[in-house]
Amino acid sequence: MGNGTSRLYSALAKTLNSSAASQHPEYLVAPDPEHLEPIDPKELLEECRAVLHTRPPRFQRDFVDLRADCPSSHHPPIRVMQWNILAQALGEGKDNFVQCPIEALKWEERKCLILEEILAYQPDILCLQEVDHYFDTFHPLLSRLGYQGTFFPKPWSPCLDVEHNNGPDGCALFFLQNRFKLVNSANIRLTAMTLKTNQVAIAQTLECKESSRQLCIAVTHLKARTGWERFRSAQGCDLLQNLQNITQGAKIPLIVCGDFNAEPTEEVYKHFASSSLNLNSAYKLLSADGQSEPPYTTWKIRTSGECRHTLDYIWYSKHALSVCSALDLLTEEQIGPNRLPSFNYPSDHLSLVCDFSFNEEP
Numbered sequence: 028m029g030n031g032t033s034r035l036y037s038a039l040a041k042t043l044n045s046s047a048a049s050q051h052p053e054y055l056v057a058p059d060p061e062h063l064e065p066i067d068p069k070e071l072l073e074e075c076r077a078v079l080h081t082r083p084p085r086f087q088r089d090f091v092d093l094r095a096d097c098p099s100s101h102h103p104p105i106r107v108m109q110w111n112i113l114a115q116a117l118g119e120g121k122d123n124f125v126q127c128p129i130e131a132l133k134w135e136e137r138k139c140l141i142l143e144e145i146l147a148y149q150p151d152i153l154c155l156q157e158v159d160h161y162f163d164t165f166h167p168l169l170s171r172l173g174y175q176g177t178f179f180p181k182p183w184s185p186c187l188d189v190e191h192n193n194g195p196d197g198c199a200l201f202f203l204q205n206r207f208k209l210v211n212s213a214n215i216r217l218t219a220m221t222l223k224t225n226q227v228a229i230a231q232t233l234e235c236k237e238s239s240r241q242l243c244i245a246v247t248h249l250k251a252r253t254g255w256e257r258f259r260s261a262q263g264c265d266l267l268q269n270l271q272n273i274t275q276g277a278k279i280p281l282i283v284c285g286d287f288n289a290e291p292t293e294e295v296y297k298h299f300a301s302s303s304l305n306l307n308s309a310y311k312l313l314s315a316d317g318q319s320e321p322p323y324t325t326w327k328i329r330t331s332g333e334c335r336h337t338l339d340y341i342w343y344s345k346h347a348l349s350v351c352s353a354l355d356l357l358t359e360e361q362i363g364p365n366r367l368p369s370f371n372y373p374s375d376h377l378s379l380v381c382d383f384s385f386n387e388e389p
């Protein structure tokens with residue numbers, strides 16, 4: 028093991044038993060100089076693979092080229108990743124994934140599967156839901172990979188009901204500091220029929236360093252479960268209203284990533300699809316006619332039975348942005364008969380990854 032690797036190993040190991048860190052929000056603690064030392068993503072990936080040596084290898088997922096829809100640009104595309112990574116406390120204590128062995132959920136290894144997925148695609152912008160290891164894991168490691176991060180926990184996270192929890196879960200947004208400069212950031216507690224709810228969003232305006240163009244990026248996780256369709260719809264309307272203001276009435280190009288907990292048939296989906304923000308859902312472009320969402324973005328087996336749903340979306344301003352490529356989903360065969368999460372894949376939701384480019388300005 029070379030010097031670099033052993034230094035990294037200690038960096039990764041440090042995040043394993045650090046639940047105490049979550050009691051001291053990072054912004055209250057003086058930065059540890061070791062935490063600021065950059066990490067080579069290749070070395071961290073190797074380190075993760077060493078931890079995962081007893082697990083089956085990652086599944087291959089290919090990017091689908093959609094460049095027919097994409098103007099040629101001399102600027103590199105902007106890669107955006109959307110992912111509900113499954114809160115550790117919910118996975119172990121609440122979700123009731125009846126076909127997933129408890130050993131597959133061990134944080135020490137699951138953490139490495141999550142990092143491996145992020146490192147495999149190296150997004151410029153990373154939008155996460157169900158993050159309950161921000162301060163002790165994702166913020167320190169992703170900072171050292173060059174990301175700037177923001178976390179907004181749910182006010183009454185269900186994680187807090189689970190014994191030995193690691194704090195509340197929430198949304199997290201990361202962007203690469205060498206590609207973007209933060210212009211403006213808003214933490215939004217969503218309302219429904221004027222009442223404050225337990226669901227949140229983060230919206231940030233970024234300036235792209237190569238092109239000097241601005242981009243608004245938002246991440247959210249709407250209320251789960253059947254029976255809450257009208258509630259989700261109201262939360263979606265509140266988010267759209269906030270985004271209208273933040274984008275100055277769609278003047279700033281927008282990308283909204285989220286676990287909407289809603290199938291495309293739901294009202295909240297229809298609000299987004301027909302909004303005056305002029306949004307399209309990127310993953311529809313993988314279908315033959317460009318009009319259908321994928322058959323699933325989450326697939327699990329609970330005590331109530333099999334749950335296969337399309338709930339996760341990447342919405343984008345169709346007048347200002349184009350999708351150059353999108354990462355294909357895992358196939359039914361890859362997901363396997365016990366569905367997700369599993370020894371192969373760390374969450375019950377699949378990651379969505381798209382490459383965007385700006386359209387020419389009119």
Ligand SMILES: NC(=O)C1=CN([C@@H]2O[C@H](COP(=O)(O)OP(=O)(O)OC[C@H]3O[C@@H](n4cnc5c(N)ncnc54)[C@H](OP(=O)(O)O)[C@@H]3O)[C@@H](O)[C@H]2O)C=CC1
Nearest residue numbers: 111121122123183184185187188225249250251252286288
């Ligand atoms: N600590 C406190 O004092 C309080 C705690 N609470 C807790 O918060 C919960 C409600 O919070 P809220 O934010 O509205 O939660 P949601 O209904 O939005 O669900 C929370 C999480 O549960 C997951 N989930 C969805 N369906 C199921 C299912 N069938 N079984 C198990 N988990 C599921 C969701 O995952 P996904 O999005 O992936 O589907 C989601 O991350 C209450 O159940 C209560 O436990 C509430 C108030 C106060």
Ligand SMILES: [Mg+2]
Nearest residue numbers: 113114117157
């Ligand atoms: Mg969940």
